[in-house]
Amino acid sequence: SRNRLRCLGSDAMAAAKLSAPSARRVYPRVSASERAKLRAGLAEDDFEGFCVNTAPNSEEVRENVIEKPATDAFRHDAQYMATHISIAPPESKLDLTVRDTRALPTPASLGAVHSALGHPLRSDRNGFAPAGHPSDEFYDAAAARAPPQPVPDTTQKLENEFLETIEASWYTGDAEPDLWRQYAKRAEELLITMPLDRILRVLKAFVMAKYRGPDLLNRIAAELARETKNASSTRLCQVFHWLAKAGIRDQTLMSLMGNEALFRLSDDFVLDMYIEVMNAHARLDLRNPRLVAAMLREMAPFFRELSKDQCSAVAPLTVMTVFSDDARVQYLSRCAELNMGLPVRMTQPAVLKQFRLLEDCLRLDYHPTNLPGQVQLWLQNLKAESEALDNVESTPLSPVEDDICRVLQEEMNVAVTPCLPDGVLTLHLVMGKTVLQVMDEYHDYYVTAAMNEGHQRQRLIRAETKLQQRLIWRRGWRLLTLDAEEWRKLTDDIYKKDLLEELLVHGQRSIRH
Numbered sequence: 001s002r003n004r005l006r007c008l009g010s011d012a013m014a015a016a017k018l019s020a021p022s023a024r025r026v027y028p029r030v031s032a033s034e035r036a037k038l039r040a041g042l043a044e045d046d047f048e049g050f051c052v053n054t055a056p057n058s059e060e061v062r063e064n065v066i067e068k069p070a071t072d073a074f075r076h077d078a079q080y081m082a083t084h085i086s087i088a089p090p091e092s093k094l095d096l097t098v099r100d101t102r103a104l105p106t107p108a109s110l111g112a113v114h115s116a117l118g119h120p121l122r123s124d125r126n127g128f129a130p131a132g133h134p135s136d137e138f139y140d141a142a143a144a145r146a147p148p149q150p151v152p153d154t155t156q157k158l159e160n161e162f163l164e165t166i167e168a169s170w171y172t173g174d175a176e177p178d179l180w181r182q183y184a185k186r187a188e189e190l191l192i193t194m195p196l197d198r199i200l201r202v203l204k205a206f207v208m209a210k211y212r213g214p215d216l217l218n219r220i221a222a223e224l225a226r227e228t229k230n231a232s233s234t235r236l237c238q239v240f241h242w243l244a245k246a247g248i249r250d251q252t253l254m255s256l257m258g259n260e261a262l263f264r265l266s267d268d269f270v271l272d273m274y275i276e277v278m279n280a281h282a283r284l285d286l287r288n289p290r291l292v293a294a295m296l297r298e299m300a301p302f303f304r305e306l307s308k309d310q311c312s313a314v315a316p317l318t319v320m321t322v323f324s325d326d327a328r329v330q331y332l333s334r335c336a337e338l339n340m341g342l343p344v345r346m347t348q349p350a351v352l353k354q355f356r357l358l359e360d361c362l363r364l365d366y367h368p369t370n371l372p373g374q375v376q377l378w379l380q381n382l383k384a385e386s387e388a389l390d391n392v393e394s395t396p397l398s399p400v401e402d403d404i405c406r407v408l409q410e411e412m413n414v415a416v417t418p419c420l421p422d423g424v425l426t427l428h429l430v431m432g433k434t435v436l437q438v439m440d441e442y443h444d445y446y447v448t449a450a451m452n453e454g455h456q457r458q459r460l461i462r463a464e465t466k467l468q469q470r471l472i473w474r475r476g477w478r479l480l481t482l483d484a485e486e487w488r489k490l491t492d493d494i495y496k497k498d499l500l501e502e503l504l505v506h507g508q509r510s511i512r513h
Helices: 002-019 032-044 047-054 073-080 153-171 177-193 196-208 214-227 233-246 251-264 271-284 289-305 308-313 316-321 325-338 349-365 373-389 399-411 463-474 484-489 493-506
Strands: 417-422 425-431 434-439 478-483
Touching (some): 251 271, 271 308, 271 463, 289 325, 349 463, 399 484, 425 463, 463 478, 484 493
Protein backbone atom coordinates (compact mmCIF):
# COMPACT_ATOMS: atom_id res chain seq x y z
CA SER A 1 0.00 0.00 0.00
CA ARG A 2 2.93 2.28 0.72
CA ASN A 3 4.25 1.77 -2.79
CA ARG A 4 0.84 2.49 -4.19
CA LEU A 5 0.66 5.86 -2.48
CA ARG A 6 4.09 6.76 -3.85
CA CYS A 7 2.89 6.05 -7.42
CA LEU A 8 -0.21 8.18 -6.96
CA GLY A 9 1.91 11.10 -5.66
CA SER A 10 4.28 10.98 -8.59
CA ASP A 11 1.35 10.95 -11.05
CA ALA A 12 -0.22 14.00 -9.38
CA MET A 13 3.03 15.91 -9.58
CA ALA A 14 3.38 15.16 -13.24
CA ALA A 15 -0.18 16.31 -13.91
CA ALA A 16 0.46 19.57 -12.03
CA LYS A 17 3.53 20.25 -14.14
CA LEU A 18 1.56 19.76 -17.35
CA SER A 19 -1.32 22.05 -16.25
CA ALA A 20 0.93 24.96 -15.09
CA PRO A 21 0.77 28.16 -17.19
CA SER A 22 3.52 28.75 -19.67
CA ALA A 23 5.04 32.05 -20.88
CA ARG A 24 4.52 31.06 -24.51
CA ARG A 25 1.07 31.39 -25.96
CA VAL A 26 -0.24 29.39 -28.81
CA TYR A 27 -2.85 31.21 -30.97
CA PRO A 28 -4.91 29.70 -33.76
CA ARG A 29 -3.42 30.43 -37.12
CA VAL A 30 -5.42 31.71 -40.12
CA SER A 31 -4.89 29.82 -43.25
CA ALA A 32 -4.20 31.50 -46.55
CA SER A 33 -7.53 30.43 -48.00
CA GLU A 34 -9.43 32.07 -45.15
CA ARG A 35 -7.40 35.30 -45.56
CA ALA A 36 -8.24 35.41 -49.25
CA LYS A 37 -11.92 35.03 -48.47
CA LEU A 38 -11.83 37.97 -46.00
CA ARG A 39 -10.10 40.24 -48.52
CA ALA A 40 -12.61 39.37 -51.18
CA GLY A 41 -15.55 40.16 -48.88
CA LEU A 42 -14.13 43.57 -47.83
CA ALA A 43 -13.64 44.60 -51.42
CA GLU A 44 -17.26 43.96 -52.17
CA ASP A 45 -18.50 46.47 -49.52
CA ASP A 46 -18.32 50.13 -50.48
CA PHE A 47 -17.23 53.01 -48.21
CA GLU A 48 -20.78 54.14 -47.45
CA GLY A 49 -21.67 50.80 -46.15
CA PHE A 50 -18.59 50.90 -43.96
CA CYS A 51 -19.68 54.28 -42.54
CA VAL A 52 -23.16 53.00 -41.87
CA ASN A 53 -21.75 50.11 -39.93
CA THR A 54 -19.17 52.09 -37.96
CA ALA A 55 -20.42 55.76 -37.56
CA PRO A 56 -22.25 56.58 -34.28
CA ASN A 57 -25.87 57.66 -34.39
CA SER A 58 -27.27 61.03 -33.21
CA GLU A 59 -28.22 59.68 -29.82
CA GLU A 60 -24.64 58.65 -29.14
CA VAL A 61 -23.16 62.08 -30.02
CA ARG A 62 -25.37 64.24 -27.73
CA GLU A 63 -23.26 66.94 -26.14
CA ASN A 64 -25.36 67.27 -23.02
CA VAL A 65 -27.66 65.02 -21.13
CA ILE A 66 -30.43 67.64 -21.25
CA GLU A 67 -30.31 67.98 -25.05
CA LYS A 68 -33.56 67.14 -26.73
CA PRO A 69 -33.64 64.07 -28.94
CA ALA A 70 -33.85 64.29 -32.70
CA THR A 71 -37.45 63.09 -32.65
CA ASP A 72 -38.64 66.55 -31.46
CA ALA A 73 -40.60 68.61 -33.94
CA PHE A 74 -38.26 71.63 -33.96
CA ARG A 75 -35.44 69.48 -35.33
CA HIS A 76 -37.35 69.07 -38.61
CA ASP A 77 -38.11 72.72 -39.25
CA ALA A 78 -35.46 72.95 -41.93
CA GLN A 79 -37.45 70.57 -44.11
CA TYR A 80 -40.21 73.17 -44.55
CA MET A 81 -38.13 76.33 -45.01
CA ALA A 82 -37.88 76.17 -48.78
CA THR A 83 -41.45 75.15 -49.43
CA HIS A 84 -43.80 77.45 -51.36
CA ILE A 85 -46.35 79.45 -49.35
CA SER A 86 -49.61 80.18 -51.12
CA ILE A 87 -51.83 83.11 -50.06
CA ALA A 88 -55.28 83.72 -51.36
CA PRO A 89 -55.44 86.79 -53.70
CA PRO A 90 -57.25 89.86 -52.33
CA GLU A 91 -60.76 90.62 -53.36
CA SER A 92 -61.19 93.04 -56.20
CA LYS A 93 -63.63 95.27 -54.28
CA LEU A 94 -63.40 96.57 -50.71
CA ASP A 95 -66.56 97.72 -48.95
CA LEU A 96 -66.30 100.41 -46.22
CA THR A 97 -69.20 101.07 -43.86
CA VAL A 98 -69.33 104.48 -42.15
CA ARG A 99 -71.33 104.93 -38.98
CA ASP A 100 -72.56 108.42 -38.20
CA THR A 101 -72.73 108.66 -34.42
CA ARG A 102 -73.57 112.35 -34.43
CA ALA A 103 -77.15 111.57 -35.09
CA LEU A 104 -77.45 109.68 -31.85
CA PRO A 105 -78.59 111.67 -28.79
CA THR A 106 -75.84 112.56 -26.30
CA PRO A 107 -76.30 110.96 -22.88
CA ALA A 108 -77.20 113.31 -20.07
CA SER A 109 -74.02 112.36 -18.17
CA LEU A 110 -71.87 113.63 -21.06
CA GLY A 111 -73.72 116.86 -21.68
CA ALA A 112 -72.25 120.32 -21.13
CA VAL A 113 -72.56 121.79 -17.69
CA HIS A 114 -73.28 125.21 -19.11
CA SER A 115 -75.32 125.84 -22.21
CA ALA A 116 -72.61 128.03 -23.73
CA LEU A 117 -70.18 125.13 -23.67
CA GLY A 118 -72.37 123.17 -26.01
CA HIS A 119 -71.97 125.62 -28.89
CA PRO A 120 -69.21 125.04 -31.42
CA LEU A 121 -66.03 127.09 -30.98
CA ARG A 122 -65.43 130.12 -33.22
CA SER A 123 -69.00 130.23 -34.33
CA ASP A 124 -68.72 133.88 -35.38
CA ARG A 125 -67.15 135.07 -38.61
CA ASN A 126 -67.78 131.70 -40.28
CA GLY A 127 -65.41 129.77 -38.04
CA PHE A 128 -62.61 132.39 -37.84
CA ALA A 129 -61.30 133.82 -34.59
CA PRO A 130 -62.71 137.15 -33.34
CA ALA A 131 -61.04 140.28 -34.62
CA GLY A 132 -57.93 141.20 -32.65
CA HIS A 133 -57.32 137.67 -31.36
CA PRO A 134 -53.64 136.58 -31.56
CA SER A 135 -54.54 133.51 -33.63
CA ASP A 136 -56.27 135.70 -36.18
CA GLU A 137 -53.10 137.67 -36.94
CA PHE A 138 -50.52 136.76 -39.53
CA TYR A 139 -47.50 134.91 -38.10
CA ASP A 140 -44.32 136.87 -38.57
CA ALA A 141 -41.26 134.60 -38.22
CA ALA A 142 -38.82 137.52 -38.28
CA ALA A 143 -40.62 139.24 -35.41
CA ALA A 144 -40.57 136.02 -33.40
CA ARG A 145 -36.77 135.85 -33.70
CA ALA A 146 -36.28 139.51 -32.77
CA PRO A 147 -34.30 140.27 -29.57
CA PRO A 148 -36.26 141.17 -26.44
CA GLN A 149 -37.51 144.71 -26.31
CA PRO A 150 -36.36 147.17 -23.61
CA VAL A 151 -38.29 147.55 -20.40
CA PRO A 152 -41.26 149.90 -20.89
CA ASP A 153 -40.91 153.44 -19.63
CA THR A 154 -43.76 152.96 -17.20
CA THR A 155 -41.95 150.09 -15.47
CA GLN A 156 -38.72 152.05 -15.31
CA LYS A 157 -40.55 154.97 -13.77
CA LEU A 158 -42.01 152.71 -11.08
CA GLU A 159 -38.56 151.30 -10.35
CA ASN A 160 -37.04 154.78 -9.97
CA GLU A 161 -39.83 155.91 -7.67
CA PHE A 162 -39.43 152.81 -5.52
CA LEU A 163 -35.65 153.30 -5.24
CA GLU A 164 -36.08 156.94 -4.25
CA THR A 165 -38.63 155.94 -1.60
CA ILE A 166 -36.54 153.27 0.12
CA GLU A 167 -33.36 155.37 -0.04
CA ALA A 168 -35.20 158.32 1.52
CA SER A 169 -36.46 156.06 4.32
CA TRP A 170 -32.93 154.81 4.91
CA TYR A 171 -31.42 158.31 4.98
CA THR A 172 -34.01 159.54 7.48
CA GLY A 173 -33.44 156.53 9.76
CA ASP A 174 -36.96 155.13 9.39
CA ALA A 175 -36.30 151.47 10.23
CA GLU A 176 -39.83 150.39 11.15
CA PRO A 177 -40.00 146.60 10.52
CA ASP A 178 -43.56 146.65 9.16
CA LEU A 179 -42.67 149.39 6.67
CA TRP A 180 -39.65 147.51 5.36
CA ARG A 181 -41.69 144.32 5.06
CA GLN A 182 -43.98 146.20 2.68
CA TYR A 183 -40.94 147.48 0.82
CA ALA A 184 -39.68 143.90 0.53
CA LYS A 185 -42.93 142.68 -1.04
CA ARG A 186 -42.83 145.50 -3.56
CA ALA A 187 -39.15 144.85 -4.31
CA GLU A 188 -39.83 141.20 -5.13
CA GLU A 189 -42.27 142.34 -7.83
CA LEU A 190 -39.87 144.82 -9.44
CA LEU A 191 -36.58 142.92 -9.21
CA ILE A 192 -37.21 140.80 -12.31
CA THR A 193 -36.85 143.78 -14.69
CA MET A 194 -34.12 145.71 -12.85
CA PRO A 195 -30.57 145.94 -14.19
CA LEU A 196 -27.54 145.22 -12.05
CA ASP A 197 -26.97 148.77 -10.77
CA ARG A 198 -30.55 149.07 -9.48
CA ILE A 199 -30.41 145.63 -7.87
CA LEU A 200 -27.30 146.76 -5.98
CA ARG A 201 -29.09 149.92 -4.84
CA VAL A 202 -31.98 147.81 -3.51
CA LEU A 203 -29.57 145.49 -1.70
CA LYS A 204 -27.65 148.41 -0.21
CA ALA A 205 -30.82 150.07 1.11
CA PHE A 206 -32.11 146.90 2.78
CA VAL A 207 -28.68 146.10 4.26
CA MET A 208 -28.28 149.57 5.74
CA ALA A 209 -31.81 149.32 7.16
CA LYS A 210 -30.80 145.97 8.79
CA TYR A 211 -33.62 144.07 7.15
CA ARG A 212 -33.19 140.31 7.56
CA GLY A 213 -36.00 138.79 5.50
CA PRO A 214 -34.39 135.73 3.85
CA ASP A 215 -36.97 135.56 1.05
CA LEU A 216 -36.04 138.93 -0.40
CA LEU A 217 -32.29 138.52 0.10
CA ASN A 218 -32.28 135.09 -1.55
CA ARG A 219 -34.33 136.52 -4.42
CA ILE A 220 -31.75 139.29 -4.83
CA ALA A 221 -29.00 136.65 -4.90
CA ALA A 222 -30.83 134.82 -7.69
CA GLU A 223 -31.12 138.01 -9.74
CA LEU A 224 -27.45 138.80 -9.17
CA ALA A 225 -26.50 135.36 -10.48
CA ARG A 226 -28.36 136.18 -13.70
CA GLU A 227 -26.64 139.56 -14.13
CA THR A 228 -23.11 138.53 -13.13
CA LYS A 229 -22.00 137.46 -16.59
CA ASN A 230 -22.51 140.90 -18.14
CA ALA A 231 -21.17 142.90 -15.17
CA SER A 232 -17.99 144.94 -15.32
CA SER A 233 -15.08 144.20 -13.00
CA THR A 234 -15.93 147.18 -10.79
CA ARG A 235 -19.56 146.09 -10.48
CA LEU A 236 -18.38 142.56 -9.73
CA CYS A 237 -16.30 143.80 -6.79
CA GLN A 238 -19.27 145.83 -5.54
CA VAL A 239 -21.41 142.69 -5.61
CA PHE A 240 -18.75 140.84 -3.57
CA HIS A 241 -18.71 143.70 -1.03
CA TRP A 242 -22.47 143.94 -0.47
CA LEU A 243 -22.99 140.18 -0.40
CA ALA A 244 -20.40 139.95 2.38
CA LYS A 245 -21.95 142.86 4.26
CA ALA A 246 -25.44 141.38 3.95
CA GLY A 247 -24.20 137.91 4.94
CA ILE A 248 -25.83 136.19 1.94
CA ARG A 249 -24.04 132.84 1.88
CA ASP A 250 -24.73 131.15 -1.46
CA GLN A 251 -22.12 128.70 -2.73
CA THR A 252 -23.54 128.64 -6.28
CA LEU A 253 -23.48 132.42 -6.60
CA MET A 254 -19.96 132.56 -5.15
CA SER A 255 -18.77 129.96 -7.69
CA LEU A 256 -20.28 131.90 -10.61
CA MET A 257 -18.79 135.18 -9.46
CA GLY A 258 -15.45 133.54 -8.69
CA ASN A 259 -15.22 132.10 -12.20
CA GLU A 260 -16.02 135.49 -13.72
CA ALA A 261 -13.39 137.17 -11.56
CA LEU A 262 -10.84 134.48 -12.46
CA PHE A 263 -11.23 135.28 -16.16
CA ARG A 264 -10.60 138.99 -15.55
CA LEU A 265 -7.64 138.88 -13.16
CA SER A 266 -5.14 139.60 -15.91
CA ASP A 267 -7.31 142.20 -17.67
CA ASP A 268 -8.42 145.08 -15.46
CA PHE A 269 -8.18 143.87 -11.85
CA VAL A 270 -6.10 146.11 -9.58
CA LEU A 271 -4.69 145.46 -6.12
CA ASP A 272 -7.62 147.03 -4.27
CA MET A 273 -9.99 144.67 -6.10
CA TYR A 274 -7.92 141.67 -4.99
CA ILE A 275 -8.20 142.79 -1.37
CA GLU A 276 -11.98 143.34 -1.63
CA VAL A 277 -12.61 139.91 -3.16
CA MET A 278 -10.48 138.14 -0.54
CA ASN A 279 -12.23 139.99 2.29
CA ALA A 280 -15.56 138.77 0.90
CA HIS A 281 -14.31 135.17 0.88
CA ALA A 282 -13.21 135.49 4.50
CA ARG A 283 -16.42 137.11 5.75
CA LEU A 284 -18.72 134.65 3.97
CA ASP A 285 -16.57 131.65 4.95
CA LEU A 286 -16.70 130.39 1.37
CA ARG A 287 -13.84 129.53 -0.94
CA ASN A 288 -13.26 129.40 -4.66
CA PRO A 289 -9.91 127.58 -4.48
CA ARG A 290 -8.75 128.41 -7.99
CA LEU A 291 -9.55 132.09 -7.59
CA VAL A 292 -7.88 132.37 -4.17
CA ALA A 293 -4.74 130.58 -5.38
CA ALA A 294 -4.55 132.79 -8.48
CA MET A 295 -4.99 136.00 -6.46
CA LEU A 296 -2.33 135.02 -3.94
CA ARG A 297 0.03 134.22 -6.80
CA GLU A 298 -0.66 137.58 -8.44
CA MET A 299 -0.35 139.51 -5.15
CA ALA A 300 2.93 137.92 -4.02
CA PRO A 301 5.23 140.44 -5.78
CA PHE A 302 3.17 143.44 -4.57
CA PHE A 303 3.04 142.81 -0.80
CA ARG A 304 6.21 144.86 -0.31
CA GLU A 305 4.56 147.77 -2.17
CA LEU A 306 1.33 147.99 -0.14
CA SER A 307 0.40 151.42 1.14
CA LYS A 308 -0.97 152.18 4.61
CA ASP A 309 -4.53 152.41 3.30
CA GLN A 310 -4.19 149.08 1.53
CA CYS A 311 -2.78 147.45 4.66
CA SER A 312 -5.72 148.82 6.64
CA ALA A 313 -8.17 147.50 4.02
CA VAL A 314 -7.16 143.88 4.70
CA ALA A 315 -9.44 142.45 7.40
CA PRO A 316 -7.86 140.46 10.27
CA LEU A 317 -10.15 137.56 9.39
CA THR A 318 -8.65 137.52 5.87
CA VAL A 319 -5.12 137.41 7.26
CA MET A 320 -6.01 134.49 9.54
CA THR A 321 -8.17 132.34 7.26
CA VAL A 322 -7.51 133.16 3.58
CA PHE A 323 -3.83 134.06 3.38
CA SER A 324 -1.29 131.28 3.07
CA ASP A 325 1.70 131.15 5.44
CA ASP A 326 4.00 132.89 2.97
CA ALA A 327 1.44 135.58 2.16
CA ARG A 328 0.75 136.11 5.87
CA VAL A 329 4.45 136.61 6.65
CA GLN A 330 4.89 139.02 3.74
CA TYR A 331 1.85 141.07 4.76
CA LEU A 332 2.93 141.27 8.42
CA SER A 333 6.44 142.22 7.36
CA ARG A 334 5.04 145.10 5.32
CA CYS A 335 2.86 146.22 8.25
CA ALA A 336 5.89 146.14 10.57
CA GLU A 337 7.90 148.11 8.00
CA LEU A 338 5.18 150.80 7.85
CA ASN A 339 4.78 150.63 11.66
CA MET A 340 0.99 150.29 11.33
CA GLY A 341 -1.01 151.42 14.38
CA LEU A 342 1.93 153.26 15.90
CA PRO A 343 2.10 155.67 17.55
CA VAL A 344 -1.19 154.79 19.19
CA ARG A 345 -2.22 158.36 19.99
CA MET A 346 -1.99 159.40 16.33
CA THR A 347 -3.92 156.42 14.92
CA GLN A 348 -7.62 156.45 14.13
CA PRO A 349 -9.67 154.39 16.63
CA ALA A 350 -11.07 152.07 13.96
CA VAL A 351 -7.64 151.32 12.52
CA LEU A 352 -6.14 150.85 15.98
CA LYS A 353 -8.93 148.44 16.96
CA GLN A 354 -8.37 146.45 13.77
CA PHE A 355 -4.64 145.95 14.35
CA ARG A 356 -5.14 145.25 18.05
CA LEU A 357 -7.58 142.52 17.04
CA LEU A 358 -5.00 141.18 14.59
CA GLU A 359 -2.41 141.09 17.37
CA ASP A 360 -4.82 139.18 19.63
CA CYS A 361 -5.53 136.68 16.86
CA LEU A 362 -1.85 136.08 16.21
CA ARG A 363 -1.12 135.67 19.91
CA LEU A 364 -4.15 133.61 20.99
CA ASP A 365 -5.72 131.95 17.93
CA TYR A 366 -2.77 131.30 15.65
CA HIS A 367 0.54 129.55 16.26
CA PRO A 368 2.92 130.48 13.42
CA THR A 369 6.01 128.53 12.66
CA ASN A 370 8.40 131.47 12.43
CA LEU A 371 7.72 135.19 12.33
CA PRO A 372 10.54 137.59 11.52
CA GLY A 373 12.05 139.48 14.43
CA GLN A 374 10.87 142.78 13.01
CA VAL A 375 7.24 141.53 13.04
CA GLN A 376 7.50 140.26 16.62
CA LEU A 377 8.95 143.57 17.81
CA TRP A 378 6.17 145.51 16.06
CA LEU A 379 3.46 143.33 17.66
CA GLN A 380 5.00 143.75 21.15
CA ASN A 381 5.16 147.54 20.81
CA LEU A 382 1.59 147.66 19.52
CA LYS A 383 0.31 145.59 22.46
CA ALA A 384 2.25 147.56 25.10
CA GLU A 385 1.22 151.02 23.86
CA SER A 386 -2.43 149.98 23.35
CA GLU A 387 -2.70 148.62 26.89
CA ALA A 388 -1.05 151.74 28.28
CA LEU A 389 -3.47 154.04 26.47
CA ASP A 390 -6.55 151.78 26.69
CA ASN A 391 -8.93 154.14 24.93
CA VAL A 392 -11.08 151.53 23.19
CA GLU A 393 -14.72 152.60 23.23
CA SER A 394 -17.06 149.96 24.67
CA THR A 395 -20.13 148.98 22.70
CA PRO A 396 -23.47 149.70 24.41
CA LEU A 397 -26.01 147.07 25.38
CA SER A 398 -28.79 146.18 22.97
CA PRO A 399 -32.46 146.32 24.08
CA VAL A 400 -32.51 142.53 24.53
CA GLU A 401 -29.35 142.65 26.65
CA ASP A 402 -30.85 145.43 28.80
CA ASP A 403 -33.91 143.28 29.44
CA ILE A 404 -31.77 140.24 30.31
CA CYS A 405 -29.69 142.37 32.70
CA ARG A 406 -32.89 143.59 34.38
CA VAL A 407 -34.21 140.03 34.90
CA LEU A 408 -30.86 138.85 36.26
CA GLN A 409 -30.61 141.69 38.78
CA GLU A 410 -34.24 142.12 39.84
CA GLU A 411 -35.79 138.67 39.47
CA MET A 412 -32.82 136.39 40.14
CA ASN A 413 -30.58 138.56 42.37
CA VAL A 414 -27.50 137.70 40.31
CA ALA A 415 -24.47 139.98 40.41
CA VAL A 416 -23.93 140.93 36.80
CA THR A 417 -21.59 143.44 35.17
CA PRO A 418 -23.30 144.96 32.10
CA CYS A 419 -20.09 145.89 30.23
CA LEU A 420 -16.52 144.82 30.91
CA PRO A 421 -13.63 145.84 28.59
CA ASP A 422 -11.15 143.01 28.04
CA GLY A 423 -8.42 144.21 25.74
CA VAL A 424 -9.86 144.97 22.35
CA LEU A 425 -13.12 143.13 23.19
CA THR A 426 -16.08 144.40 25.20
CA LEU A 427 -17.80 141.66 27.18
CA HIS A 428 -21.51 142.03 27.98
CA LEU A 429 -23.44 140.43 30.84
CA VAL A 430 -20.45 139.16 32.82
CA MET A 431 -21.19 136.99 35.88
CA GLY A 432 -17.95 135.99 37.53
CA LYS A 433 -16.04 134.05 34.85
CA THR A 434 -19.19 133.49 32.77
CA VAL A 435 -20.10 135.63 29.76
CA LEU A 436 -23.60 135.59 28.29
CA GLN A 437 -23.55 136.48 24.58
CA VAL A 438 -26.83 137.38 22.85
CA MET A 439 -26.87 136.15 19.25
CA ASP A 440 -28.48 138.76 17.04
CA GLU A 441 -30.22 137.66 13.86
CA TYR A 442 -28.65 140.43 11.80
CA HIS A 443 -25.05 140.56 13.05
CA ASP A 444 -24.36 136.93 13.99
CA TYR A 445 -26.06 134.69 11.42
CA TYR A 446 -25.72 134.20 7.67
CA VAL A 447 -28.65 134.40 5.27
CA THR A 448 -29.07 130.96 3.67
CA ALA A 449 -31.72 129.24 1.61
CA ALA A 450 -32.52 126.88 4.52
CA MET A 451 -33.39 129.56 7.10
CA ASN A 452 -37.19 129.26 6.78
CA GLU A 453 -37.82 125.51 6.62
CA GLY A 454 -39.79 125.06 9.82
CA HIS A 455 -38.21 123.21 12.69
CA GLN A 456 -35.40 121.93 10.44
CA ARG A 457 -34.16 125.36 9.42
CA GLN A 458 -30.44 125.88 9.22
CA ARG A 459 -28.75 128.86 10.91
CA LEU A 460 -25.04 129.31 10.35
CA ILE A 461 -22.94 131.57 12.58
CA ARG A 462 -20.90 134.23 10.84
CA ALA A 463 -17.13 133.92 10.65
CA GLU A 464 -16.59 137.16 12.64
CA THR A 465 -18.77 135.87 15.48
CA LYS A 466 -16.94 132.53 15.58
CA LEU A 467 -13.59 134.34 15.73
CA GLN A 468 -14.84 136.51 18.62
CA GLN A 469 -16.07 133.43 20.50
CA ARG A 470 -12.71 131.69 20.06
CA LEU A 471 -10.89 134.73 21.47
CA ILE A 472 -13.22 134.77 24.49
CA TRP A 473 -12.54 131.08 25.13
CA ARG A 474 -8.79 131.59 24.75
CA ARG A 475 -8.91 134.27 27.46
CA GLY A 476 -10.35 131.76 29.94
CA TRP A 477 -14.03 132.79 29.99
CA ARG A 478 -17.00 130.45 30.10
CA LEU A 479 -19.19 131.45 27.18
CA LEU A 480 -22.97 130.97 27.01
CA THR A 481 -25.08 132.03 24.02
CA LEU A 482 -28.74 132.94 23.78
CA ASP A 483 -30.74 133.77 20.65
CA ALA A 484 -32.39 137.18 20.74
CA GLU A 485 -35.32 135.81 18.75
CA GLU A 486 -36.10 133.25 21.46
CA TRP A 487 -35.98 135.94 24.13
CA ARG A 488 -38.43 138.18 22.25
CA LYS A 489 -40.98 135.35 22.12
CA LEU A 490 -41.20 135.28 25.93
CA THR A 491 -43.80 137.73 27.22
CA ASP A 492 -43.63 137.10 30.98
CA ASP A 493 -40.73 137.49 33.41
CA ILE A 494 -41.48 134.04 34.87
CA TYR A 495 -40.66 132.34 31.56
CA LYS A 496 -37.61 134.54 31.10
CA LYS A 497 -36.37 133.63 34.56
CA ASP A 498 -36.86 129.90 33.88
CA LEU A 499 -34.94 130.18 30.63
CA LEU A 500 -32.00 131.95 32.27
CA GLU A 501 -31.89 129.51 35.19
CA GLU A 502 -31.78 126.54 32.85
CA LEU A 503 -29.11 128.22 30.74
CA LEU A 504 -26.88 129.09 33.71
CA VAL A 505 -27.21 125.67 35.36
CA HIS A 506 -27.21 123.29 32.38
CA GLY A 507 -25.35 125.35 29.80
CA GLN A 508 -26.37 124.94 26.15
CA ARG A 509 -28.32 121.69 26.46
CA SER A 510 -31.97 122.79 26.63
CA ILE A 511 -32.15 126.34 25.39
CA ARG A 512 -34.56 125.61 22.52
CA HIS A 513 -38.10 124.53 23.33
